[in-house]
Amino acid sequence: xxxxxxxxxxxxxxxxxxxxxxxxxxxxxxxxxxxxxxxxxxxxxxxxxxxxxxxxxxxxxxxxxxxxxxxxxxxxxxxxxxxxxxxxxxxxxxxxxxxxxxxxxxxxxxxxxxxxxxxxxxxxxxxxxxxxxxxxxxxxxxxxxxxxxxxxxxxxxxxxxxxxxxxxxxxxxxxxxxxxxxxxxxxxxxxxxxxxxxxxxxxxxxxxxxxxxxxxxxxxxxxxxxxxxxxxxxxxxxxxxxxxxxxxxxxxxxxxxxxxxxxxxxxxxxxxxxxxxxxxxxxxxxxxxxxxxxxxxxxxxxxxxxxxxxxxxxxxxxxxxxxxxxxxxxxxxxxxxxxxxxxxxxxxxxxxxxxxxxxxxxxxxxxxxxxxxxxxxxxxxxxxxxxxxxxxxxxxxxxxxxxxxxxxxxxxxxxxxxxxxxxxxxxxxxxxxxxxxxxxxxxxxxxxxxxxxxxxxxxxxxxxxxxxxxxxxxxxxxxxxxxxxxxxxxxxxxxxxx
Numbered sequence: 001x002x003x004x005x006x007x008x009x010x011x012x013x014x015x016x017x018x019x020x021x022x023x024x025x026x027x028x029x030x031x032x033x034x035x036x037x038x039x040x041x042x043x044x045x046x047x048x049x050x051x052x053x054x055x056x057x058x059x060x061x062x063x064x065x066x067x068x069x070x071x072x073x074x075x076x077x078x079x080x081x082x083x084x085x086x087x088x089x090x091x092x093x094x095x096x097x098x099x100x101x102x103x104x105x106x107x108x109x110x111x112x113x114x115x116x117x118x119x120x121x122x123x124x125x126x127x128x129x130x131x132x133x134x135x136x137x138x139x140x141x142x143x144x145x146x147x148x149x150x151x152x153x154x155x156x157x158x159x160x161x162x163x164x165x166x167x168x169x170x171x172x173x174x175x176x177x178x179x180x181x182x183x184x185x186x187x188x189x190x191x192x193x194x195x196x197x198x199x200x201x202x203x204x205x206x207x208x209x210x211x212x213x214x215x216x217x218x219x220x221x222x223x224x225x226x227x228x229x230x231x232x233x234x235x236x237x238x239x240x241x242x243x244x245x246x247x248x249x250x251x252x253x254x255x256x257x258x259x260x261x262x263x264x265x266x267x268x269x270x271x272x273x274x275x276x277x278x279x280x281x282x283x284x285x286x287x288x289x290x291x292x293x294x295x296x297x298x299x300x301x302x303x304x305x306x307x308x309x310x311x312x313x314x315x316x317x318x319x320x321x322x323x324x325x326x327x328x329x330x331x332x333x334x335x336x337x338x339x340x341x342x343x344x345x346x347x348x349x350x351x352x353x354x355x356x357x358x359x360x361x362x363x364x365x366x367x368x369x370x371x372x373x374x375x376x377x378x379x380x381x382x383x384x385x386x387x388x389x390x391x392x393x394x395x396x397x398x399x400x401x402x403x404x405x406x407x408x409x410x411x412x413x414x415x416x417x418x419x420x421x422x423x424x425x426x427x428x429x430x431x432x433x434x435x436x437x438x439x440x441x442x443x444x445x446x447x448x449x450x451x452x453x454x455x456x457x458x459x460x461x462x463x464x465x466x467x468x469x470x471x472x473x474x475x476x477x478x479x480x481x482x483x484x485x486x487x488x489x490x491x492x493x494x495x496x497x498x
Contacts, residue, residue, distance in 0.1 A: 044060075048109045049109070070100070073094055074096075141171055149458065151174055154177060173461060175415070178225070217269040218270045220271050234246070248317065267341060268374075353397060377412075380416060380440075410455060433478075
């Protein structure tokens with residue numbers, strides 16, 4: 001009896017000891033349990049891929065506190081884990097678990113067999129072969145339908161009487177070479193001639209509408225091609241308050257009348273044309289308190305006293321502010337008449353770094369004066385020798401200018417493209433000219449505006465349809481992509497091949 005009683009007492013004592021130890025262990029465990037409500041831990045990796053034989057160290061984020069982490073693998077024949085170090089044993093899928101109290105974290109790992117040979121990380125893979133350029137067939141505007149409009153400067157008489165032959169279907173945009181300039185619209189003071197002559201601007205518009213072709217408006221304000229009566233009143237006269245008021249009255253009235261007449265039959269206006277010096281250097285870009293944008297504004301530059309078709313707008317108005325006023329007026333007319341037309345500044349030589357900066361300064365001046373501007377027209381009257389002298393530099397300067405104007409939040413039109421040359425025009429010159437056209441178009445395609453771009457190139461216009469037809473350069477020029485016989489030149493094939 002005594003031995004049985006002693007055995008019962010011993011069993012009771014052992015049970016009490018177990019209960020006490022469990023309580024102590026539970027108490028200790030509660031010291032490392034995360035805060036109430038915590039369900040998941042932060043693991044530095046939640047998925048990974050390993051090669052057989054590799055190791056990987058996993059880390060639990062514990063807010064800087066030292067905590068005991070319990071690690072486990074759901075497939076130890078594929079991967080083992082010890083203290084957060086995972087060892088890949090065999091191919092397969094495995095989940096590594098980390099636990100602190102009730103909080104858990106998981107990392108899913110795919111284990112694959114290591115290839116027989118790894119590529120040298122310092123060895124670059126062979127580049128993918130570039131697609132071979134393909135000669136595209138068809139009309140230029142169709143060939144470039146995914147890039148931008150293709151345009152040409154035209155003369156109304158040649159246009160309506162089929163003087164351009166079968167070439168016009170190549171173009172889905174046209175620019176009046178002269179018919180929309182002030183000189184041709186208002187030959188007599190106060191009388192606008194939109195449709196009275198056979199060579200009128202309205203006839204050009206009517207042809208364009210009948211043929212589904214867009215029209216660039218060129219130009220509302222230029223120092224040249226003004227009527228004789230306007231030259232006689234203002235010409236090269238110096239500033240007085242009265243003359244400035246008269247000049248701005250003429251400018252504002254002209255912009256309003258012309259824009260309202262053509263409305264949305266014109267999709268863009270070169271509001272101001274060539275208001276910068278012909279040539280700009282570093283000294284002209286230097287700014288002062290009186291010239292915060294530099295000494296860049298055209299005055300007494302390209303104005304021949306023997307001619308009677310120019311006005312020195314800077315001189316007669318006393319400052320560059322007439323440019324801002326012109327854009328402000330154009331913006332007001334656009335808003336008042338609910339027009340969709342865009343407002344551009346147009347100039348040549350903008351591939352030159354100094355003149356590029358001058359144009360950017362002009363844009364900044366407009367914005368400082370709350371004048372609206374949508375884009376830049378790069379005329380692109382180029383010379384073959386510029387390209388041949390240093391091809392890389394010429395192309396880099398062109399591309400840098402395009403990028404600078406796009407970065408400034410402007411769309412770009414190439415408005416008067418041609419490539420002139422020195423000396424005799426022969427097959428060798430045609431080949432080089434064609435090469436230059438091709439290289440230019442490579443860059444233009446690169447920056448064509450797409451749906452995911454805020455700004456880009458949306459129109460490219462050549463200053464004429466075929467060689468010898470442009471009134472500005474004379475009948476002997478060979479500067480365009482179609483020859484005098486209206487057949488494609490080397491340039492045509494270069495720009496149609498990409």
